[in-house]
Amino acid sequence: MNEHEPNNIENDRLKKLLQQALPPIKDELDPDHDLWPAMLRRMDEKPATTPWFDWALLAGLIGLAAFFPTAIPVFLYYL
């Protein structure tokens, strides 16, 4: 095994380089506008509805399980 393992000094150099490439954000930060209206809009959004074919698929699976219970392990295997 001749792969070079970095020592602490090399790691420190890499960390320093990283901080120069992506300077840390030290200042106190604040959104530049009030986010509460956006929050209210988000809360007013209707939740996504489930497409009808998802319900049809679910009904089909329940029917399959009810009429052919032996198919359940096969179905679970392929999940």
Next chain:
Amino acid sequence: MNIAEGDGRMPNEASDVLNAFRHGDMDAFETLFRQHRRAVYGWILRIVRDAATADELTVETFWRIYRAHARFEPSRGFAGWARRIATHAALDWMKSRRVERELTTEFFAEPASAVAADEAVSAEIRRKTAMAFGRLPPKLRIAAVLAVIEEQPHKDVADALGISIAAVKLRVFRALRILRKDLEQQGIRP
């Protein structure tokens, strides 16, 4: 800046506000939103490094907080809980898209922050480093950005990610190893 003070509790938070929020009270939620939005926004911005995205994820975080109000335990404090939800919202965002472009165009172009760019390190090397960092897996990148770049205490990072301190150190170690290898392949030996 820390969202959580000390053990994660905010002593000035009235317990009745927290209890009211737990029962879904909208006024209490707005109070908590206004008290904590700055801290949540700042934490997210440190991760995603893009103001517009931080706006969006702050709203997403508080939306998740509101939906989870019944699971909130007032005795454990709001700030630490909010930070953990914010961290996971940011992580989900990182997983859902590549942030390499944002890292390079938004923040590399204007490094007007606390650490002044070292003249000895060329702009090209900094650009390649930022791009290599953007290629890290999200779980490693989020640990590295908080622990290495932002120099947050490992305990805070661990709490925010919901993992152990040892796991944070391991993720940082793996992130640096992958980053070093990536840079070396580009002829850069940090």
